[in-house]
Amino acid sequence: MSGREQYEMHKDYIRxxxxxxxxxxxxxxxxxxxAFDAVSGKLKIPFPPKTDDLVRLHKLIRHRRPFTVLExxxxxxxxxxxxxxxxxxxxxxxxxxxxxxxxRFMFQLFVVDASSEWIQNVKxxxxxxxxxxxxxxxxxxxxxxxxxxxxxxxxxxxxxxxxFIYLDGPSPKDxxxxxxxLSFNCDERTxxxxxxxxxxxxxxxxxxxxxDGRINNARFLQRNFTRNYDVKYDKEGDITTFELLxxxxxxxxxxxxxxx
Numbered sequence: 646m647s648g649r650e651q652y653e654m655h656k657d658y659i660r661x662x663x664x665x666x667x668x669x670x671x672x673x674x675x676x677x678x679x680a681f682d683a684v685s686g687k688l689k690i691p692f693p694p695k696t697d698d699l700v701r702l703h704k705l706i707r708h709r710r711p712f713t714v715l716e717x718x719x720x721x722x723x724x725x726x727x728x729x730x731x732x733x734x735x736x737x738x739x740x741x742x743x744x745x746x747x748x749r750f751m752f753q754l755f756v757v758d759a760s761s762e763w764i765q766n767v768k769x770x771x772x773x774x775x776x777x778x779x780x781x782x783x784x785x786x787x788x789x790x791x792x793x794x795x796x797x798x799x800x801x802x803x804x805x806x807x808x809f810i811y812l813d814g815p816s817p818k819d820x821x822x823x824x825x826x827l828s829f830n831c832d833e834r835t836x837x838x839x840x841x842x843x844x845x846x847x848x849x850x851x852x853x854x855x856x857d858g859r860i861n862n863a864r865f866l867q868r869n870f871t872r873n874y875d876v877k878y879d880k881e882g883d884i885t886t887f888e889l890l891x892x893x894x895x896x897x898x899x900x901x902x903x904x905x
Contacts, residue, residue, distance in 0.1 A: 651696035658700055667728050667772045668721060670696060697882065698857065699725045706730060706809065709853055710901030712748050715807035717799070717838065718814025719756040719767050719781070726811070727754050727775040733901065740905055747897040748806075755803035757782045759819035786815045788822040788829060789839060791869060795827060796839035808849055808900050812838060813857040835861040842869050850891035851900045858883050 652659075652670050659665050702722055706714065706729035714726055734752040737743070758764050761783045768781060784801035797820045817836050820829035829836070836859055856863040860878075863885035867876055874887045893899055 648696065655696050655700045658704075659696075662703065662728075662732070664699075664703065664725070664728065667724055667775065668699070698722070701882065701884075702726055702811070702855070703729045705853075705855065707732065708902075709809060710905060711807070711809035711853070712746065712752060712901050713750045713805055713807045714754045714809045714811070715803060715805060716754065716756040716811045716813070717758075717840070718812075719758050719764065722811060722813065723754065723756055723767060723779060724772060724775065727772075727779050730754055730778055731775060737901070737905060744899060744904060745897060746899065750805055753778050753780060753805075755780045755782065755805050755807065757784050757799055757801075757803060757814075759784060759786045759799070759815045786820045788820055788824055788827075790824065791839045791842050794837075794865070794869075795824065796837040796842075796865070797829060798839050798843065802840060802844075806847060806849060808852055810841065810852070810854045811857070812841070812854065812859065812862070835859070837862050837865055841866055845870055845872060848872070848889050849898055849900065850889055850893050851902070852887075852889040854887040856885040856887075860885065 656670075659670055664670070699721055703725045706726050710733055711730075714730065716723060716726065730752045737752070756779065758781075764781045764783055768776070771779070780803065782801065782803050784799040786797050786799050789796055789798050797815075799815070815836065815838075817829040817832075817834060820836075822828065828834075838859075841854065854866075856866070860883075863878070866887070867874075867885075870887070873890045875890055876885065876887050878885045893903070
């Protein structure tokens with residue numbers, strides 16, 4: 646489906662939610678010279694923003710009502726999720742009675758990326774009214790293993806517990822190092838993030854993970870996660886989702902979707 650067709654299909658949602666005021670979707674129609682476009686390392690292949698993906702993300706954040714979001718990689722998706730969090734916070738503030746929640750980062754978005762230049766590029770073009778709820782963090786990415794399997798890890802992750810995680814980074818070319826001669830500078834080798842496996846033991850029940858593309862990585866996570874997830878693969882959208890199905894830990898560890 647072309648960019649114009651995607652826009653036409655979602656334009657009612659975009660306009661009714663004011664998303665055209667934070668992103669120039671008309672610019673995205675032909676996917677040329679977009680301010681937040683990313684590029685795949687030495688291959689120089691643009692990864693254009695897609696209206697389908699952006700609207701899906703916005704709807705998910707609005708529906709699931711997470712208090713804290715973590716994003717690997719950044720771009721248009723960062724703007725969209727920040728906007729959804731802002732709208733959620735306004736609804737939260739209008740609640741007559743709010744439960745006590747053990748969370749220092751209410752309605753905040755944490756993003757980590759391997760390129761300080763790319764982070765600055767996004768920050769320079771970010772809507773000013775949304776910037777205060779986004780925390781940008783630079784981190785190198787290094788090759789490693791998980792249970793003897795080749796993968797890679799960000800070396801400096803945001804120290805948060807997020808109920809919604811969006812995995813769309815890094816680029817293979819950002820991964821430093823090699824093991825036994827193997828590296829992610831090999832063009833045919835897919836990304837293999839192990840960060841969520843490191844974090845899994847502290848996920849809150851109900852945690853929702855969206856893996857954008859990266860099918861091999863999603864299957865790697867599914868094979869190695871040890872807790873009970875509802876896993877869905879959307880072939881048309883090329884996404885995999887994980888939802889952690891466990892009883893809540895207690896009244897201070899609830900999610901936004903539990904009560905508003």
